Amino acid sequence: MADFEPKFLHCRIRVRDIDRSVKFYCDLFGFKKIREHASPAGNQLAFLEMPGNNTLIELCYQPNEPDFSFPEDIFHFAFSVPDLEEFRKRWEPTGVEFWPESGPVNDMFYFIDDPDGYEIEVMKA
DSSP states (O other), X not given: OOOOOOOOOEEEEEOSOHHHHXXXXXXXXXXXXXXXXXXXXXXXXXXXXXXXXXXXXXXXXXXXXXXXXXXXXXXXXXXXXXXXXXXXXXXXXXXXXXXSTTOOBTTTEEEEEOTXXXXXXXXXX
């Protein structure tokens, strides 16, 4: 009998503007769009891969329901960066809001929001 080794493949999140979200994740975190297509339900899908990782983010735009809401503090991504302050200096002038504004929590991480309000934890590598 073959070994049963499940692998985590991807996580889907809904977005309001697929092009804006692809740009955000590719620009800030270095993701690459590896494929896009329409689902059988007519949703627009874009699959993003971070080089060096095997897990994908699947962005899903539902044209029949372009707006949505979700409870606060129910979901977040976490990414590490080599230098928190350099990351902040690079992206804060573009309109990315970092919180807390006073500096990283325990000198270890900030939070930012993606264009749809999903929380992202940016951690010191």
